Each structure stands twice: as C-alpha cells, then as structure tokens.
Amino acid sequence: MELYRKTAAELSGLLRKKEVTACEILDDTLARIDAVEPRIDAFLSVTAEAARAKAREVDEKLAKGEAVGALAGIPVGIKDNICTKGLRTTCASKMLENFIPPYNATVVDKLNAADAVIPGKLNLDEFAMGGSCENSYFKPTKNPWDTERVPGGSSGGSAASVAACEVPLSLGSDTGGSVRCPAGLCGVVGLKPTYGAVSRFGLVAFASSLDQIGPFGRTVEDVALLFGAICGADLPHDATSKDYHFPGMDADLKGLRVGIPREYFGSGVSEENKAAVLKAVDMLRDAGAVPVEISLPSTDYALSAYYIISSAEASSNLARYDGVKYGYPGDRKGTLNDLYLSARSEGFGPEVKRRIMLGTYVLSSGYYDAYYKRAKMLQRMIAREFTDAFEKCDVIATPTTPSTAFKLGEKTSDPLEMYASDICTVTVNIAGLPGVSVPCGFDQKGLPIGMQLIGPKFSEAKLLGVAKHYETAVGGFAVKEL
Amino acid sequence: MEIDVRRIAKLAMLKLPEEQVEAFEKEFASIVAMVEHLPELESADTLLEPDNQMHLRADEIVPSYPRDAMLQNVPKAIAGCIVVPKTVE
C-alpha cells in the first residue's frame, strides 16, 4: 500500500479503523524519505528513533482501546528553526550546527499531545532569512516539480517534503512569506496564521513581531487539521499569543465578497501568475462568491517597511549568538572581542550578516526615526488599509509569488532581486493577518502557481473554508509523481 | 549617501575586512536605497499600542532547569560556570 501518497485525514481514518498501524505509516514514510531525499534534500535530520518510539506508543494506546490525539500516528515534519528537546535544531546555520535544545517549542509539545509522529527536521534558509532555501549552510533543497529549481523559502524543506510526499504534513514559519511562498512554488497548501494564533515559544526568532508558525499539507483539510492542533494561547510562555480556538472550517460561500486589490496585479507580477489567480477567482464566483475590486495603496511601500522592521528585530534577536553560551565557539584564545567577532563572522552566512548590518543601521543613533519609526508608522497605515478593505470584502485574493519557481543559483548574486520575491506576501505579516496559499494551476513550464487568500484577524475558519471550496471546485490539487 | 559601514559592523560585532569594505559599501547602499522608499508620515511620540496588549504573568515560581541541561551547549564551562576570555574591569 502506498501510504505516503495518502493525506493525513486518510491515514487517520485507516489508523482508527485499524487497517494500518502507526509503525507501518512511519516505516512507509522513512522508506519514502530514503527513496526521494537524494533528489529533494528537504531534511536536515531524520529522527527515526524518536519517531519510532512515538509510533509504538500510539499503537499501544490503540491496542488498549485508549483515546488518542487528533494527529495520532500522522508524520509531521518540523522546520529546523523550531526547537525539539534533545534533537538537534540548527536553523540551517553553522552557528547552531550542534545545538541541542533542552526544551520543546510549544507547538512540538502540542504535536506530542496530539500523538503526532515527528520523523525529522526540515531545511530552510539560514535563520529563515531568504526566499529560495539556498541560504542553508548545509544544502539547498530542490523543488519536486523541477529539481533544478528552488522550492522557495525560507520554509523550503517543509514545502518540498510535503510536495514530494515524504510527509503528509509539516510545520514551517512565516515572517514575510516563508510559508506561503514555498507552498505556492511547490504546489501545496500553506497557512500563515493570524499573528498570535500560534505560540512562538521555541521558534528561533528572526523577527519577533512578524514570525508565525504555520502548517503545510497537500489538502486544505489536512492544513486545517494541523492548524487546529497547534493554535491557542500560551500565556505562560508567549506574551504575544492570543486566546484563540479554531472552530473548524466555514462551509458556506454564498455571497462571499472576494476583494481583488489592483496593486497586486501590477507589473511586478508575471502575466501567467495573474491570469491563474483571476481564473481561480472566476471559479469562486461560479460557486456563489462576488468579486470586488479594491485598493491597498500603501502596498508599494510594504517591502521597505518589511525589510526595515524585520532586519531591525533580527539584528537584536541574533545578537545572542556570540560564542559564549552555545553555538559555534569561535576563537577562544584571544580577547573577548576576538571571540565575539570570530564566532559571529564565521558562524553566520552572508545573508544573515547582511540583515544584521541593515538592522543595526536602521536602529542606530540618528537613523532610528528616519527608518525604524517611519516603518512602524507605515505598518499602522498598512494595517488600517486592510481594515478598511475588509469593510468592502470578506477575503482578498492575490498571487502568492510574482513568478513561479526560479532556477537554483539564478538570484543568489543579487539580494535585491531575491527580496522582491516577497512582494505579495509581506503585507500580511506587517498587518498581522492570516493568509493561505493554495495551488491554482501551472505555468507553461508545468510549474505550480499559488493563489494567496487573505482575511481579517482570526478569520482562519472562513479563509480555509473558501480554500476548501476552491479545492473541491477544481477537483483537488495535483501531486507530483517522483 | 555616505554610510559608515565600518561603524555599523563594529556595532553589529561583525568583522568587515578592509578589502571587502568597498564592495560591501556598494551593495549596502543599494539595499538602503530600497528601504528608503517610504512616504512622509506623521510620526507618533511613542510606539505604544494600547489596542494590542499583552498578558502579564503571576509571580509564581517554576522550577529552574538542572544546571547540566543549561550547560550542555556551552562551549567551555568550569565548576558550573561559563568561561569567557578575561574581561577588563
């Protein structure tokens, strides 16, 4: 039985009907990983031993007729910037090559409580900074649809592992599009939840005010299943988390107003991507939705605000990596300054250093008001424009990325070109909104195109409901044969 | 626009070898030029956000971690302490 092709919902059904065991699901997952990893490179570590122990525990519970969690026996891959107790968590950085956290991220605790099985840790751009997964210190991950192309980033491993059917579900993190963009480029579903819906405790911080952990799956239902298991308040550990409970997907689409913001359909986005999204909106209209033209004028400035805020926070968040307490040990024979400089300069890759420099600059004396404060003001303006827009519509549809997956190495020499690939997604983080990317067709090269659906804060039920309607209307999303 | 990248590197505690300064300056200037694309906005005095507040914690003890667990990732420790190069005081 090719279990690896099945969705989490299907596996869950089989397991509960006792047609398969959690150990069989895990064996199939590990075999699939063995088979396709040489071509995909999504995993930084495969944690078979710990996974098997959990699978056995689930099987024992089932054998004894005990209750099991919502994700019992389901393999869930974890982006390697999410802390796993006793399991190496590298952030794809030389800096944390050997870092073993003595604690779990709250989401990992929640997955354990839901009886999920964690088969391994997934590749990313170093410290989640990048849009192609090429900034990993260890290796680039490849796009399953064309292994000469990038899977997108920074959660490239999370997206590729799901697209390649190595796991049915995975977790990524999204600071400016890092879940949605790779979901779009790999043809899977990826949700960036409302800021505060999922605890950030144990997510190695890139930009604290924008970071949010989000689920990947091959179906909307699977993404909803995983989201339901990880969301909710974490008051003892995360002061920014909110008391939110996911009620399940909304079913009704009648009269739904779908906003089409003209700024997202401009010259920066490829014709093929625009056309695919507009076609998807047509299908929603056929299903009873009402398209509405809207405008989000500050979008033009969003990339600036995003790179200022995210880099500023990153420069401070990443200052703790100094060779003293953990991580790359640096030169320990010289002075304190030698230790600091060597640990940080040798432990971080070029993109991370670039962002630290930018962030340091925008916060430095004399520049704070001109850059950081202005960016924060703009953030308020962008959030206000969204609030106004949601008076006119219920959800907003845009392309997820300006183009489909590009070739490995194609953009590595020009940071600005790489930054521009976040253009459709950053506003959602800046405004703290939920956004989901769903596959909406292919370009002429056969590469997947993503449609981003954006809703008001804590509208995940509606957002995923709309996505589900669309999925049903198109008869499900394609899976790449490998 | 002149950006003192040496000063920024010093603040960021990153090495910037002399031979790389010129190239980095150029690249950095282009990035800064990109992020400078911001409108003139009325600036608030503070960045308080009264509409988005956090929860505070009750003053209740949670057991600390075993020292071994806290030191397991430390590059160098002696007698339960973390070792750093001599600080000048």
Add this chain to the structure above:
Amino acid sequence: MNQDYEVIIGLEIHAELCTKTKIFCGCKNAFGAEVNTLCCPVCMGLPGTLPVLNKQVVDYAVKMGHALNCSINRVSKNDRKNYFYPDLPKAYQISQFDVPLCEHGYLDVLMDGDVRRIGITRIHIEEDAGKLIHDDSFDGTLADYNRCGVPLIEIVSEPDLRSAEEAKAYMETITNILLYLGISDAKMQEGSVRADVNVSVRSRGQKEFGTRTEMKNVNSFGAVYRAIQYEAQRQIEVVSGGGVIEQETRRWDDAKGKNYVLRTKEDAQDYRYFPDPDLLTFEISEAHVQELKASIPELPVAKALRYVKEYGLLPVDAQLLASNRARSEFFDSCVATGKCDKKLICNWMIGDIAKILNERRIEITDTALTKESLTDMIALIEKGTISNTAAKTVLDVIIEKDVSPAEVVEEKGLAQISDSDALLTLVDEVLAQNAKAVADYKGGKTNVVGFLVGQCMKASKGKGNPAILREMLLSAIDKL
C-alpha cells in the same frame, strides 16, 4: 572642598526587587544559590525562548512611584537596550526607554532637620545582568547567570543634590523607603542596591551646569560619599587649573579610594533602543493604580516630621526612629497606649532597644517585646518604682519573653528602695568608705556627689532611688 565651586550631583539608583520570581521567567529570585542553578532557557537567552512580564514587578515599581510622588504612566512598554557583554546572555537588556512606568516625582530628604526636595526624573523596570567572577589564579572570567533576570527598578534623580552628604542622605532615604514598602531587601552588601553617580562642578553663581562625568560601581552609602568627594575634588582641581572636564564614564574603586576612566565620550555606546517585539504594550487600570497608592504607608520623612511636630522629639532622634518601619510602627503603637511619656519611649527605642537589635541583627518583631510590656516598664520608671539601671534588667527579660514588667520587678527584687532607714545605713557606709571624696566635696569639688550617688546605687544593687539618695548624701555630708 573649595568654596568657590558648587558640586552638582544626580544619582541613578538600581534596586533589586524582592519578588518571588524573576522578571521574565518563573525562576526563583534569590541571592546566594549555587552558581547557575537558578536558570532556565528564558533567563539564559536560549534560542526561541520568550520573556513574559511578572505583574508583581509592575506593582512594586508603581508603589515606589507613588512613594516618590511620581505620575504613573498607566500605558507602558518594554524596550531593548542592545550591547554585547558576557553577563548579558541575550546581548540586550530588557528595560524601558521613552515611557518609564513612573516619572516627574520628588523626594523630600531631611538634612539636619531641614527638608530638601530632590526631583525624581523617572523610575523604570528592567532586568539585572549576571555576575562575572574574576580570579587572578585563572586566565579567564567565569559567568554565573543566577542574577540574570532579577527584577530591578532604576530610580533616576534630577541633578538636584549639592553635596556628598546630601547624596548620601538621599540614598539612605531611598533605601529606607524600599524597606518600608517591602519591595526590596536593600542589602548593600549583597549588591541589591547600587548607584551610578553623575557629578559636575561649576563656579558659584554660574547658571549653566559644567560637563558631567558618570561614576559606576558605587555600592554603599559610604562609597557614595567618598566617591563624590573624590570626583568633585578632582574636577575642581582640573577646572581651577584651567583644564576642561571630559564627558566620560569612570569607575569607582572604593578600596583604593580612587576612580579611573572606563569609557570616553568617543567610545559612548549606541544602545539602539527599540520596543521589545516579544513584549506588547501593557496597561494598568486606574483602579489598580489607586489601590496601590492606598497601600503606601506613612513614609519615613513624613513620619519623622510628625514626631517632631506632634511629640516634640528632637529632629535627629525622630529621623533615626522613623528610618525603620518596624521600629517606628512599634513606637506608634506604644504611643497609642497613652501610658507613658513619648520622649521616654523614643529614648528607649533608639537607645537600649536599638543596641540590642543591632547587635543581634534582628528586628523588633523578632523579639517578645509588646507595646504593653515596654510602656508598662517605662511607666514604672516614671512612677519611681524602678531606676533606669533596673529597667535595663527588666528589658533584658521582657525582650526574651512576654511577661509583665511588674512581675519581673517583683521576682528579681528590682523595686527602688525609697525607705529612708534602709538607705541611711547605706549612705553612711558609702561615706565611711570614701573619705577622700567627702574631703574633695568639702574642698569645693561639688561634682563628686554624682560619684557618691553612683556608689550608693551600686551598693543598693540598683534599687536605690537616686534622687532620694542624693538628698540624703548631701545632708549627711553637711552633718559631718
């Protein structure tokens, strides 16, 4: 100090708060534990960990704000102060920058009975750093992170202090208030109260301030005094010699009695303050602010002034008595009994009782002394039943166990002997044994009578009534 110059001083006092837990995690807030045993991933700044603010820290800071007559910013936030140092695991300190919890206050300080009003710029909350252990036997520095995340308030004064004495009195008053409010142990020797001192000098009559220096590592009242004396003298010598004061940070070495440059203006750090994105804005309700205000007890300076005004105590005595909350409250309760003279209670409190408490390093509440027992004892003195000397013996007993002083007097036979016959025998004996003193007296040295009274008291084992003895002595000598 050269009288042509005026010294301008501002203090930044850091006080550790005695909450149960640290400011951003649930680790115990305690001094003296084994190294790195009061740590968790949060206070050690491990990747992915997040701070959650302890509500008690906010409450304590607001209490201090009320005590120092500040306005309270009900809507506030936390900011990051970024710099690299091995005692700071995250390489930033969570502090408050542009919206401190409390600001624009003042503190009245008693200087020789006069009130000096010192402006308070602000009070903010922040986390303490770890401890670095330097040992010459070892080529390196050791870091202990137990102190990381211990809650601090920083109290910044206006540059209103004008002498080392004033600065010392200000710091003592602040410390007393911290203890009064029960928000800090204020143990200097454990470093739970520390000060940075800003000093400048200017010619008398000059309007603008001179360039100031900041001194770090000033960790006791004595050190505050010495550090300021030293720095003011140094600056006056520079200025009067035609030199210029550099804006710099200096480090005070109390053992050597000297300071030296730590950082010049050129090395001034750029802390890149910005709102901590892990901690959102927080708000304290007006009702809670008022609730905290209502919980503030009468504070030492107000209390001392009241003692002077209402009870006629000497300012210096009143201040001494009021400086300790437990003792002054005990005093208040004694006064409320109305059984004896207030001044006498005060004298016993700041005299013999204080001596015992200080020697034993205990507080009044640790003893068996009650308002009844002390006032009963003093009443016995007032009635002439016991002498002061005998009262000390009574005190020794009633401080150990709660018994009535009258019983102690009875049991130990401490009542004064006012019976003339018994005393007459005693006086005759003393006069016979001290012929030289008697001769001296007759020769005009009338003050030897005190000595003779003392000898009689001794012979009576403290039970004689000294007033009666004196009269008897004088008439007996006259008859000789």
